[in-house]
Amino acid sequence: MLLMTNRCISSKPLDIISTDGKWMGTFRYEKFLNKWFFVSPSHAQTVSLVETENLPKEVIPYIEYDNVNWEEKSYYVPIKVQIQLNAHCNYQCPICYASSLKGKPLKDDFTLEQLEKLFTYLKNWGVLRINFVGGEIFMRKDIDEIFNLALSKNLLASCITNGRIPGAKIEHYKGLLKRLFNVQVSCNGIGKSYEDEYGTGNWDAAKECITNVIASTRTNILSYVITEQNYQDIPAFIQFASTINPTVIKFGTICWSGRSFNDKAVNYYKQVLPKSAQLIEDSRTNFPHLKIQSQIDQGEGTPLWEEFTNGYRPLEFYYAPEGRDGLYIKSNGDIFPFPLLSDRNNLILGNVHYDNLNDLWLNNPILKQIRDVSFANSECGKIGCKKVCGLWGRSYAIAWSSDFHGKVPCRLTNWN
């Protein structure tokens, strides 16, 4: 809710520039937290939270004020935006939420000129991070220029890739990859299960490319979406991961959207995920030096639990960021709460070519409905579950149940 009061701190970002013109960091006040974010390119893997009273004295004269008091259950300005640069891909995976196809670029993908304007808007709005996704973003011939444009606006940039294109030409791409604060490499299988998922006949080449990309990035995530076809390969995947040592290994589940919409099955939750959870636990025991994050961890068993119990934001932000701390912009400009919901026309918030992002963020009724869902008032909370898990994420629950307050099947509800 917007309330008009006197003298609130503005969310306008403040860039700190060195005397030789280099970006050293950005302060940006967030009304929801009553704190400042601080991000910097030299410590890009962390965001610092700063009380107004602890700001450097040099910053104080530059604080701007407005009359807006923000009481919605989200940040006043998103800290991150995920942008789909292109919908086409070098693979055509059956679980792709974006339903990406092999082939040529679509004519309505963003142009460089449009991206330049979009980055400028996002920066000045107060967004701190941009995550680039496809399709496969390295299918774009102008990817170097796109990264450079985003970085020139003093934004932190990251991306998701399957690694095949940059990994095959790593000498060409490694300088560019190093400029991103994080790169997530998708590896949804190992050996034959990889080849089946990606529709390729050459796991060995893919493995080499993934290895090259992980080795050429500052920080990275090696991600694995669990499927019925690949869950038995989790031990082999971890074995592979241990040889390339990614910053974080992240296990996720299928979101029944896009190309996988018609495949949704209770058995996935009843059989596949419990077995996968055990295999992941075994992996943690066998490879204690690896940092393994899993969407199917529960409650205090969740790694990094301390990140959202330290009180800086409600747990809903951690498990269900949709419309709370970020937005997703599709390559045709359509705006969604989250990428995994971008096959749902009834969840289009607007379009960046026509609509004002700030107005949408503040006033869109779909966002208000999503933000009003808490763990307690969702179906999970109502049945008395105390172990919030990653499956509570609204994208997954809405994709399964078509209900903002819904849930995916679990043991507590006899797999309903």
Next chain:
Amino acid sequence: MELKIQPVIKKISILGRTEGTSFQENTRPNTITLEKLPAFKSESVSICSQNVTDD
């Protein structure tokens, strides 16, 4: 299964695309030029793993 999601606000047509208001607001961020970053007290949280479902 009952669809409880609210109806579409508006379906945007790709046809007739023009430069929209969203792109036209172009105020600049404030900037300060300093020799070095001053020290300040803060608490840090990881970005890399900030959300369970960040893709």
